[in-house]
Amino acid sequence: MAAMLERLIEDYADRAYQFAYHLCGNVDEAQDVVQEAFLKAIRGWEAFDESQDFWNWFLAILRNIHCDRRRRYERRNCVSLDVPIEGGGEEAETFADTLADGDAGCLLERLTREQGQQEVRDAFDSLGEEARAVLTLCDIQGLSYEEIAEVLAVPVGTVRSRLARARGFLRRELAERAAAEEALNK
Amino acid sequence: MNCREMDELLNAFIDGQASAGERRLVARHVEECRACGQKLRLVVGIKASVRKLQAPPAPAALKAALRREAAKRRKAAWSWPALPRWGLAAAFAAAAAVVVFVLAPSREEEVPVDALLAAHSEYALTMPLSPSESIYAGLAERVARGDAHDL
Numbered sequence: 001m002a003a004m005l006e007r008l009i010e011d012y013a014d015r016a017y018q019f020a021y022h023l024c025g026n027v028d029e030a031q032d033v034v035q036e037a038f039l040k041a042i043r044g045w046e047a048f049d050e051s052q053d054f055w056n057w058f059l060a061i062l063r064n065i066h067c068d069r070r071r072r073y074e075r076r077n078c079v080s081l082d083v084p085i086e087g088g089g090e091e092a093e094t095f096a097d098t099l100a101d102g103d104a105g106c107l108l109e110r111l112t113r114e115q116g117q118q119e120v121r122d123a124f125d126s127l128g129e130e131a132r133a134v135l136t137l138c139d140i141q142g143l144s145y146e147e148i149a150e151v152l153a154v155p156v157g158t159v160r161s162r163l164a165r166a167r168g169f170l171r172r173e174l175a176e177r178a179a180a181e182e183a184l185n186k
Numbered sequence: 187m188n189c190r191e192m193d194e195l196l197n198a199f200i201d202g203q204a205s206a207g208e209r210r211l212v213a214r215h216v217e218e219c220r221a222c223g224q225k226l227r228l229v230v231g232i233k234a235s236v237r238k239l240q241a242p243p244a245p246a247a248l249k250a251a252l253r254r255e256a257a258k259r260r261k262a263a264w265s266w267p268a269l270p271r272w273g274l275a276a277a278f279a280a281a282a283a284v285v286v287f288v289l290a291p292s293r294e295e296e297v298p299v300d301a302l303l304a305a306h307s308e309y310a311l312t313m314p315l316s317p318s319e320s321i322y323a324g325l326a327e328r329v330a331r332g333d334a335h336d337l
Contacts, residue, residue, distance in 0.1 A: 005256040013252060014244045021241035030241075031248055038252050042259050108231045120235040138201060139236040145203045163201070164194045167229055174232070 005042065012055070013038075015141075016062060022136040023066045025125045033069065037062040056143070059151045063133055070129060107174055123173040131166035138163055187211060189222055196226055200233060 016037065020030035040061050041048075048057060110116050124132065137148045149156045187195075192215050198204040199212040216223040 002256075005259075006253070009249055009252045009256065013249050017244035017248060018241040022239065027242060027245070031245055031251075034244075034248060035251055035255065039255055039259075042256065108228055111231045111235050117235060117238060120232070121239060124236065124239060135236055139233050140239060145198070145201070160194050160198055160203075164197045167197060167232060168193070170232055170236070171228065 008041070009038070012058065015055075016058065019059060019136060019141060020062060020066065022124075022140060023063065023129065023132055025132075029069070033062060033066050036065050040065065053147070053150075056147050056150050059137070059141070059143075060153065063151060067129065107171070107178060110174070110178055119174060119177055120170075123170055123177060126173055127166065127169055130162060131169055134159065134162045135166050135170070187215060189219060192219075192222055193225075196222065196229060200226070200229055 013034065016034045017030055020033045020037075021027065024030045024033060037058065041058055044061075048054070110119065124135070127135075133152065134148065137143045137151060138145075143151065145156050145159045148159045152159065154162075192212070195204060195208050195212050196216075199209055204212065212226075216226055
């Protein structure tokens, strides 16, 4: 058991922290979440089914702890990616569709600039928790849709729609920041 | 398929998670639809940017804190929380009886059973049992000196 725990800490602590940081956006909270997740994993070790992938199992614990903390300590209105936008009629427009076509080229150009990465960071941090979780798991952790579905305990179809909407939100956020900066520079 | 329906497929295509049929649909659609072609390139760029997002390095104290928690957990595992008191005493008494017969010392070093049981109690209360630890080390000498009475 001692050797196993040491290996867990050595192999997974850094990756776990990376994931937690992208969820929380905060160094101290990320550290707390990782510690709590490790404790929970150690306590629940006997119940762990070894046919499962350990890393996905642990990510699910980590994410659930983060969500529980958010529910307990914050009353922020997070827009769920699974809920259609109200008041839009039968074919309700989603946030994903609001980007004008002509802005696509400008945005791409901004992303390649030096400050582009900071803009992406700021826009990413402003997203809701569901969006940050699914983007982190897909684009940063590199999980497949099936693995993401396992971590988030949702169907694969839900993962697909959440990713599409999360990227739509991110596109919109980047476009709004770009427009605001251009207005300031005029 | 309209552009809105294509949105999810575009993202699955970029993530390498689209089926063969879906990939064909996307390829055909972006050939015909300039807006979706632009959206595809933009989403590729955004995915690449998100992928590059860095978290600061994990604090040095994090692994130390995790190791401390793991050590606490290991220590707690030695305290036999699940055994009721009578069960613990009976288990040690039985173990002592077995050891007396199996490891019977020579006539000159024979140790009273009471002293053996008392030694077990001392170790059970104060130290974790280890297979490599000889709980009888020095016991015969202590009995011979007469200072085993306070065990």
